[in-house]
Amino acid sequence: MNETTFAQFGLQEEITKAIDLLQYKHPTPVQTMLIEAMLQHKDVVVQSQTGSGKTAAFAIPICEMLDWNENKPQALILTPTRELALQVKEDVFHIGRFKRVKVAVLIGQTPFSVQEKELKQKTHIVVGTPGRVMDHLQHGTLDLSNLKYLIIDEADEMLNLGFIPQMDEILKTLRRDRQTVLLSATIPFQIQKLIDNYCVEPEIVVIEDEDRVFDRIEQFKYEVIASAKLKALKEVLTVENPDSCIIFANQKATVDEITKELNELRYPVFKLHGGLEQKDRIKIINDFKSGAFRYLIATDVAARGLDIESVSLIINYDSPLDGETYVHRIGRTGRFDQSGKAITFFTVNQGKYLNHIEAFIKQPLEVYERPSADVILAARPQFTQKKNTLQANKGNKASALNVEIMRLQIKGGKQVKIRPVDIVGALCSLPGIESNDIGVIQIGELFTDVEILNHKGNQVFRQLQETPIKGKLRRVTKTNLK
Numbered sequence: 001m002n003e004t005t006f007a008q009f010g011l012q013e014e015i016t017k018a019i020d021l022l023q024y025k026h027p028t029p030v031q032t033m034l035i036e037a038m039l040q041h042k043d044v045v046v047q048s049q050t051g052s053g054k055t056a057a058f059a060i061p062i063c064e065m066l067d068w069n070e071n072k073p074q075a076l077i078l079t080p081t082r083e084l085a086l087q088v089k090e091d092v093f094h095i096g097r098f099k100r101v102k103v104a105v106l107i108g109q110t111p112f113s114v115q116e117k118e119l120k121q122k123t124h125i126v127v128g129t130p131g132r133v134m135d136h137l138q139h140g141t142l143d144l145s146n147l148k149y150l151i152i153d154e155a156d157e158m159l160n161l162g163f164i165p166q167m168d169e170i171l172k173t174l175r176r177d178r179q180t181v182l183l184s185a186t187i188p189f190q191i192q193k194l195i196d197n198y199c200v201e202p203e204i205v206v207i208e209d210e211d212r213v214f215d216r217i218e219q220f221k222y223e224v225i226a227s228a229k230l231k232a233l234k235e236v237l238t239v240e241n242p243d244s245c246i247i248f249a250n251q252k253a254t255v256d257e258i259t260k261e262l263n264e265l266r267y268p269v270f271k272l273h274g275g276l277e278q279k280d281r282i283k284i285i286n287d288f289k290s291g292a293f294r295y296l297i298a299t300d301v302a303a304r305g306l307d308i309e310s311v312s313l314i315i316n317y318d319s320p321l322d323g324e325t326y327v328h329r330i331g332r333t334g335r336f337d338q339s340g341k342a343i344t345f346f347t348v349n350q351g352k353y354l355n356h357i358e359a360f361i362k363q364p365l366e367v368y369e370r371p372s373a374d375v376i377l378a379a380r381p382q383f384t385q386k387k388n389t390l391q392a393n394k395g396n397k398a399s400a401l402n403v404e405i406m407r408l409q410i411k412g413g414k415q416v417k418i419r420p421v422d423i424v425g426a427l428c429s430l431p432g433i434e435s436n437d438i439g440v441i442q443i444g445e446l447f448t449d450v451e452i453l454n455h456k457g458n459q460v461f462r463q464l465q466e467t468p469i470k471g472k473l474r475r476v477t478k479t480n481l482k
Helices: 014-023 029-039 054-066 084-094 110-120 130-139 155-158 164-173 189-198 227-242 252-264 278-288 323-330 346-363 374-385 420-428 458-465
Strands: 044-047 077-080 103-106 125-128 149-152 179-184 203-206 219-222 243-250 269-272 295-298 311-315 340-346 404-411 438-443 445-454 478-480
Touching: 014 054, 014 084, 029 044, 029 054, 029 164, 029 179, 029 203, 054 084, 054 149, 054 179, 077 084, 077 130, 077 243, 084 103, 084 125, 084 278, 103 110, 110 130, 130 164, 155 164, 155 179, 155 189, 164 189, 179 189, 219 346, 227 243, 227 252, 227 311, 227 340, 227 374, 252 269, 252 295, 269 278, 278 458, 311 323, 323 346, 340 346, 404 458, 420 438, 420 445, 445 458, 458 478
Parallel strands: 044 179, 044 203, 077 125, 077 149, 103 125, 149 179, 219 340, 243 295, 243 311, 269 295, 311 340
Antiparallel strands: 404 445, 404 478, 438 445
């Protein structure tokens, strides 16, 4: 297959700049097909594996096509889980960073009132779960009258989680002259019905990549006795000695048990499941991405939507109950062109699940041989050294974007009736500052955050110490970028 580049799509300079800094070098097959189809304003149905770069595939054309001057949302992206919504929001925001694209995320476990206030400001794109999006539509706080683009991400998981009735209700309220894109790993009957009802002559894109996720990941099955699982886990971790590892369990109680055991042994470990507060889940995910700890113990809340670079090992402590869950779990390693390894524990009475998995992926898993006592003993010193050594901060894929961007926080917001035009007017009055040097502006009750682009942050920071905003000097501080 010929190597293509993003230059072939003729994208705006602001989008191309972000793509380059995010190190998207060559479009994946799903990106090539979906970007081309969306730029031609076609409805599209994409059947694609995990780890294929599908978020960028729809985020790039949406950011390219939207009208910055329009205040009401032009794109709605529906996702099955809060974690995936947050991941998609982050990816879309970074791709649209230099175009000053405003992205709102609507999910549960975050205050409705805060989301309502955000939606009253200029919002180009809304990312959300069906339940919370439905809440806003019913309360009249989400105006989709100018919607141009609808993305339904991971439609098969929407079906598994019982969201299809809510999806139906949402889609009935949307204008018909929109572009609709549906992405799904599989297309069961109920998803096909959704396509028939809400897509207009869609282009069907089925990605059977030569570089399949299964080919990038070594996959093993390991028969264990239920009562010896924790012992087996510690042995595997010692011998494999991964830099970064996700350990999946089926129940929250099991996650808690594993985490307690490993914490007592001073493993650098945290847990992730639906019983945690949303803010805690976000922090744990971000800390794991940055390399603050090596082992993440999780339920399937982490199997979808987590784009984490360089996870070297996946351990299915509990065997997944179906093939799709298995693929999504192991898909947290072997991202794009990276290699990875996955080991699935199973007990003698879980053979049927293993058979389902092997039938689904159309290949047998290799047998993982239990390491001998001598192998474990030999591996222990190196394992202990790594366990007790902090990883270098991995940063994140947006780090390169942040080099030339500075976020300033201005004391003053809605309570003193500050508007975006007041901020833009004050900044554009500064010598050497133009409108294209001003990024996303977020006005809160007491403070306003504004991003300054093109390496001009320090210059603006200094000048604002002596420049009034809406007739008054205001305290300005530098804040951290995500």
